[in-house]
Amino acid sequence: MSVLIYAENAEGRFKKSTFEAVSYARAIADQNGAQLTAVSIGDVSNDELNNLAKYGADKILNIANAQLKNFVNQAYASVIAEAAKKEGADIVVLSNSFSGSGLAPRLGVKLDAGVVDGATALPEQNDGKFTVKKTAFSGKAFAIVELTSTNKVISLTPNAYKVVEAARAAQIEVFDAEVKASDLKTILKEIVRSADKVSLPDAEIVVSAGRGLKGPENWGMIEELATLLGAATACSKPVSDAGWRPHSEHVGQTGIAVSPNLYIAVGISGAIQHLAGISSSKVIVAINKDPEAPIFKVADYGIVGDAFEVVPKLIAAIKEH
Ligand code: FAD
DSSP states (O other), rough: OEEEEEEEEEEEEEOOHHHHHHHHHHHHHHHHHHOOEEEEEOOHHHHHHHHHHTTTOHHHHEEEEESSSOOHHHHHHHHHHHHHHTTSSSEEEEEOHHHHHHHHHHHHHHHHHEEEEEEEEEOOOTEEEEEEEETTTTTTTEEEEEEOOOSSEEEOEEEESOOOOOOOEEEEEEEEOOOOOOGGGOOOOOOOOTTOOOOOOSSSSSEEEEEEGOOGGTTTHHHHHHHHHHEEEEOHHHHTTTTTTTTGBBBSSTTTTTOSSEEEEESSSEEEEETTTTTTTTTTEEEEEEETTTTHHHHHEEEEEEEHHHHHHHHHHHOOO
């Protein structure tokens, strides 16, 4: 038996969620006395690749084909599947990130595998049954699913599993995977970032605001707080619908799902559709003047107060320290 982990990078650096997935895959390999191979795609330095060994990869496959510099769903799925076949991997693990959520079902088809998307715990393997706990209904419930196929694909919910050091002396092997023209029907030519902004889906800290802020002219304090914390800014749906903020900042069931270590919700009521996008945040802080606001039911810390008083005080306190 063998386990393969797809190690996703952002501009040549592995994300924390990737190391979580490596640790998770290491634990599955240990459960089964199996080898763990990590596969990386794109332009990643050897120093960075070696970090995969720090968290338990026995072997590192590096796919650095020029055509795969930027993420292309179909092509990435094909070469990961090729790597899995080459390694004889029965289980493929990846992070349930934006790209992971597109890759998992494609890998399922290519490997004839059962797929669990959004796993939150290690598989249970008893009496020949292989079951995995996962999120369901946009994070409002859990489901236990059984995988009956020989090959299995598991995408791990970010922040659901701890990064665990388990250093190995892994070799880096260049894998010159074949890239088919039919997999490159859509090519990502360039990613143009909004100037100096922290990317919302990958942010460790998110400062988000809702209709309680009354209008777009009041976002200065949200941006200042975000800059001080090195955070991304986000908003609720009505805020982006009203054009106060760009749609790319809209978080929730119909927007982006985030999983930061810290989510600060300012003037957001906590509607179920908003919570669907933030439920895997590690710590939620709510600032709302209504003590009955539903956001307080999910918040780890709550401040009942007027955002226009609380946020400037928070900014001043952070500046003092
Ligand atoms: P409100 O619900 O109006 O809440 C504003 C809050 O600000 C209140 O709790 C109020 O007490 C507080 N407040 C007011 N003044 C202050 C002040 N001075 N200081 C502090 N607090 C103050 N919503 C999303 O966000 N994301 C989604 O993806 C999404 N998808 C949806 C999909 C569907 C099919 C539907 C029907 C709805 C969806 N919604 C979504 C909308 C959702 O139901 C809510 O309407 C929305 O989240 C509310 O946004 P809000 O919290 O900014 O505004």
